Amino acid sequence: MSQTIDFYFDFASPYGYLANIQIDAWARDRDCVVAWRPIMLGAAFKAVGTAPLLSYPLKGEYATRDINRTARALGVTCLLPDGFPHNTLAAARGFYWLADQNEDTAKDFARAFYHGYFGEGRDVSPAEKTADLAAGLGVDRAAFLAAVKDPAIKQRLKDETAAALERGVFGSPFFFVGDEPFWGSDRFDQMARWVETGGW
Amino acid sequence: MSQTIDFYFDFASPYGYLANIQIDAWARDRDCVVAWRPIMLGAAFKAVGTAPLLSYPLKGEYATRDINRTARALGVTCLLPDGFPHNTLAAARGFYWLADQNEDTAKDFARAFYHGYFGEGRDVSPAEKTADLAAGLGVDRAAFLAAVKDPAIKQRLKDETAAALERGVFGSPFFFVGDEPFWGSDRFDQMARWVETGGW
Numbered sequence: 001m002s003q004t005i006d007f008y009f010d011f012a013s014p015y016g017y018l019a020n021i022q023i024d025a026w027a028r029d030r031d032c033v034v035a036w037r038p039i040m041l042g043a044a045f046k047a048v049g050t051a052p053l054l055s056y057p058l059k060g061e062y063a064t065r066d067i068n069r070t071a072r073a074l075g076v077t078c079l080l081p082d083g084f085p086h087n088t089l090a091a092a093r094g095f096y097w098l099a100d101q102n103e104d105t106a107k108d109f110a111r112a113f114y115h116g117y118f119g120e121g122r123d124v125s126p127a128e129k130t131a132d133l134a135a136g137l138g139v140d141r142a143a144f145l146a147a148v149k150d151p152a153i154k155q156r157l158k159d160e161t162a163a164a165l166e167r168g169v170f171g172s173p174f175f176f177v178g179d180e181p182f183w184g185s186d187r188f189d190q191m192a193r194w195v196e197t198g199g200w
Numbered sequence: 201m202s203q204t205i206d207f208y209f210d211f212a213s214p215y216g217y218l219a220n221i222q223i224d225a226w227a228r229d230r231d232c233v234v235a236w237r238p239i240m241l242g243a244a245f246k247a248v249g250t251a252p253l254l255s256y257p258l259k260g261e262y263a264t265r266d267i268n269r270t271a272r273a274l275g276v277t278c279l280l281p282d283g284f285p286h287n288t289l290a291a292a293r294g295f296y297w298l299a300d301q302n303e304d305t306a307k308d309f310a311r312a313f314y315h316g317y318f319g320e321g322r323d324v325s326p327a328e329k330t331a332d333l334a335a336g337l338g339v340d341r342a343a344f345l346a347a348v349k350d351p352a353i354k355q356r357l358k359d360e361t362a363a364a365l366e367r368g369v370f371g372s373p374f375f376f377v378g379d380e381p382f383w384g385s386d387r388f389d390q391m392a393r394w395v396e397t398g399g400w
Contacts, residue, residue: 048259200269
């Protein structure tokens, strides 16, 4: 039976982008199913007492270098759009609205967002731009725009974020193989071993 | 010609311990020489605005799990001594005093400290205990104890820590391959590729 990997990420997270590049092939090779779960990391930062990674002196400069180096190793670019980081609420809300109808479309939307935002370095975070991405996947543009303002969808994202925090998620990307948590785009090897062996 | 890898670490760092377990075989396989450089991370935490990893809620709990999981994957234990983290000034000072006489003895001392502290979970941080470890390597115990109180050695550690910070070191373990920085005990694969290819 396929194992489900929970993949939590923030749409404004460069390491989330790097994980999104790798996870599909990784999961396919291991007959795993991935449950994509965008969250707003701000709530976790408050709970933990941390701040966005790139805002720290020294650590932020290193992270920028590490992100670019890792991207190059993966054969992709990671470009930070002008004004990074942006508010990615519309993308996260739109994702859940799409997922309620068709999980695959929601994943395609997430990949398209990440590709536009970090792959091409374009600020696709405004609601109108996220709606363009969704429309490019055949989604009704007006319905998407209405959804991201829908109180029920807003609450849905808050609930997903709260549930993630409750589960111990404090960074992006963050994975669960069963109940085992893995943080970071550099934990695919350990996760592979966990999937194969059932843990150690 | 052998390439030198700079290996910065804090004696109270569990991930530094995990790196110390791996680095000798890693370097030997690649004909690299390792320059061990203990520092006191407190200065870096102040500069960056961070705190010791395990002091954060959620993040600290995850890190404890990740450290143990990684240790088990390496076939070793990582035990935090009662009262962790301790002040490891004596060990760091003693290291530099030893290194000025014999680099290999200093490395043996560092390995012995890490093994006692995390491998066996014993608080070997007091000056008297570090002197015991040094004596076990054939070092004059009284001379070692005098050295860790020597103002020149105290200053030496301050200078090494300041130089590391100047170079961008903000965590433990932290490596340089030439001028390229790598942070974390999970960057050995990237470092290997860097050594082999000269960078990408």
